[in-house]
Amino acid sequence: MLDLAATFSNPAFILSALLSVEHDGWPPNRRLDAARQRLAALLQENIAERHATGTARADILSRLMEARFDDGSRFSDTALVDNLIANLMAGHETSAMTLTWSFAWLGRHPEVAQRLQDEIDSLGSDDDIAAIQALPYLDAVVKECLRLYPAVPDVLRMLAKPLQLRGYEIPAGLNVAACSAVLHMNPDLYPDPERFYPERFLEKTYSGNEFIPFGGGNRVCIGNHFGVFEVKIVLAVLLFRGRYTLQEPAPLRVARRGFLMGPTSARVRFQRK
Structure with missing residues (x-):
């Protein structure tokens, strides 16, 4: 999380965002993507553990895993990761x-x-x-x-x-x-x-x-x-x-x-x- 936050706040990335530089190979964007992938992998491991053990806790991940759409379906693991990262980034700093x-x-x-x-x-x-x-x-x-x-x-x-x-x-x-x-x-x-x-x-x-x-x-x-x-x-x-x-x-x-x-x-x- 700290790695992703630091990369997201890096002046080089801020400048590239202001200039609308969206190339994946651009160094600031590449570093941000790598940091996000590392965090996503850790979150995916946690989600897999919850699936395997069925352990429910009083935290946002458990609430998201328990949530259901109108048709009874659940969030996909990918959607769970995206929601967690969004909450960490937008709801922390x-x-x-x-x-x-x-x-x-x-x-x-x-x-x-x-x-x-x-x-x-x-x-x-x-x-x-x-x-x-x-x-x-x-x-x-x-x-x-x-x-x-x-x-x-x-x-x-x-x-x-x-x-x-x-x-x-x-x-x-x-x-x-x-x-x-x-x-x-x-x-x-x-x-x-x-x-x-x-x-x-x-x-x-x-x-x-x-x-x-x-x-x-x-x-x-x-x-x-x-x-x-x-x-x-x-x-x-x-x-x-x-x-x-x-x-x-x-x-x-x-x-x-x-x-x-x-x-x-x-x-x-x-x-x-």
Whole structure:
């Protein structure tokens, strides 16, 4: 997994992707394919073991193996591997980046951090998943982190037919992007847009055309609900069990992390409660 993630984030591969270099023999593409094949082989071994032993576990692979289509058929092994790799790649670094941003922002806004801490401490324990998910200020904090620096700042679509846009015609076959990083900075929607202010999500409900950290429409990210669910659980458990102090409270600086954007540093010190 780490090998594939490193190859996917390699600047040479990012450049070739931006230039639409799709040749299998191109070194960055070849290295990515080799890393994917190694990971696929390991996953296939695990799937074969599950088939042989019939062992069911409380993990995503077991859930996928138990899933059935309307006609009763199952996922093929190839489809299982593809789904697992998609979940590992799209659902790992994005959530980790949002958590990094959470600590970066909370460390620079102690009043927000204290309000969130009080809400989480009021639960009395960190093992009630439903209660964590229902925390309104935790939800607002996570959404504000996603608004300011969505893990994926734009969503690409290839036009199936020409698009008329403000007097211009964009021909079919071209890629267009809905840029959440720009939309989320619209002062008409988000007053004082550069301010970290989670309360805005308690004061107003934003539509699917106004808040799009996971894209939108029929092809919205399939992991949108799970991503928020995951970040809220991890953040709540960490904050319930200890206190975190930001070690570098200098102004935020942003750097590219593969295809994602993250803070240059968000080092924190942990102190157990």
